[in-house]
Protein backbone atom coordinates (compact mmCIF):
# COMPACT_ATOMS: atom_id res chain seq x y z
CA UNK A 1 0.00 0.00 0.00
CA UNK A 2 1.30 3.39 -0.74
CA UNK A 3 0.46 6.77 0.50
CA UNK A 4 -1.85 8.90 -1.46
CA UNK A 5 -0.29 12.05 -2.57
CA UNK A 6 -2.41 14.93 -1.62
CA UNK A 7 -1.69 18.33 -2.92
CA UNK A 8 -3.11 20.78 -0.52
CA UNK A 9 -4.21 23.94 -2.10
CA UNK A 10 -5.33 26.79 0.05
CA UNK A 11 -9.04 27.36 -0.39
CA UNK A 12 -9.88 30.34 -2.49
CA UNK A 13 -12.88 32.55 -2.75
CA UNK A 14 -14.03 34.85 -5.45
CA UNK A 15 -14.39 38.32 -4.10
CA UNK A 16 -16.08 41.35 -5.45
CA UNK A 17 -13.50 44.05 -5.82
CA UNK A 18 -13.02 47.38 -7.49
CA UNK A 19 -10.20 47.94 -9.92
CA UNK A 20 -8.82 51.18 -11.18
CA UNK A 21 -10.07 51.95 -14.67
CA UNK A 22 -6.77 53.52 -15.62
CA UNK A 23 -4.50 51.41 -17.82
CA UNK A 24 -1.43 52.72 -16.08
CA UNK A 25 -2.55 51.95 -12.57
CA UNK A 26 -2.83 48.63 -10.79
CA UNK A 27 -4.88 49.97 -7.94
CA UNK A 28 -7.74 47.92 -6.59
CA UNK A 29 -9.67 47.52 -3.38
CA UNK A 30 -12.03 45.11 -1.76
CA UNK A 31 -15.70 45.86 -1.96
CA UNK A 32 -15.94 45.97 1.82
CA UNK A 33 -13.18 48.58 1.86
CA UNK A 34 -14.87 51.01 -0.42
CA UNK A 35 -15.96 54.26 1.09
CA UNK A 36 -18.56 55.05 -1.53
CA UNK A 37 -20.93 53.38 -3.95
CA UNK A 38 -18.60 54.39 -6.75
CA UNK A 39 -15.17 54.61 -5.19
CA UNK A 40 -12.24 56.39 -6.73
CA UNK A 41 -8.81 54.86 -6.88
CA UNK A 42 -6.85 55.59 -3.70
CA UNK A 43 -3.66 55.66 -5.72
CA UNK A 44 -4.46 57.93 -8.63
CA UNK A 45 -8.00 59.16 -8.02
CA UNK A 46 -9.33 57.61 -11.21
CA UNK A 47 -12.81 56.09 -11.29
CA UNK A 48 -12.99 52.41 -10.43
CA UNK A 49 -14.95 49.58 -11.97
CA UNK A 50 -16.43 46.47 -10.42
CA UNK A 51 -14.48 43.28 -10.88
CA UNK A 52 -13.85 39.93 -9.29
CA UNK A 53 -10.68 38.56 -7.85
CA UNK A 54 -9.85 35.13 -6.56
CA UNK A 55 -8.02 35.27 -3.29
CA UNK A 56 -6.99 32.71 -0.70
CA UNK A 57 -9.53 32.46 2.09
CA UNK A 58 -6.93 33.31 4.68
CA UNK A 59 -6.18 36.59 3.02
CA UNK A 60 -9.83 37.32 2.80
CA UNK A 61 -10.23 36.55 6.44
CA UNK A 62 -7.50 38.97 7.41
CA UNK A 63 -9.26 41.66 5.47
CA UNK A 64 -12.45 41.49 7.44
CA UNK A 65 -10.89 41.08 10.84
CA UNK A 66 -7.88 42.66 12.44
CA UNK A 67 -4.56 41.35 11.29
CA UNK A 68 -2.95 39.10 13.82
CA UNK A 69 0.69 38.18 13.79
CA UNK A 70 0.23 34.50 14.19
Ligand SMILES: [Zn+2]
Pocket residue numbers: 020021022025026027041042043044045046
Ligand atom coordinates in the same frame (compact mmCIF):
# COMPACT_ATOMS: atom_id res chain seq x y z
ZN1 LIG B 1 -5.55 54.13 -10.00
